[in-house]
Amino acid sequence: MTRKKLCYLLTFIAYFGMPLGIPFIKSAEPYxxxxxxxxxxxxxxxxxxxxxxxxxxxxxxxAKEETE
Structure with a gap:
């Protein structure tokens, strides 16, 4: 996997991690x-x-090209 594809995958996970898990939460009972x-x-x-x-x-x- 190239670095660019890995960046897209990690960004996708970070963006959709929170909202995609919320519908599966049944109750607020466990603390x-x-x-x-x-x-x-x-x-x-x-x-x-x-x-x-x-x-x-x-x-x-x-990002590495911009800093150099």
Missing amino acids: ILGLPFLLFWMVLWIFLGTGLMIIVHRINPS
């Missing part, structure tokens, strides 16, 4: 770290999305 599951899911994807975008920025070939 994780003191948060209702839906709130925990959204906060988790904020951090995961940020981490994925950092990875995309570091492996993106066009």
Whole structure:
């Protein structure tokens, strides 16, 4: 897999990770770290999305051309 395709895949995962999981959450009853599951899911994807975008920025070939 080329770096460009990997960047697109990681961006797709980061963008659709949060909204695609929400319909499968049946209730807010289970608590994780003191948060209702839906709130925990959204906060988790904020951090995961940020981490994925950092990875995309570091492996993106066009970003390396701009900095050099």
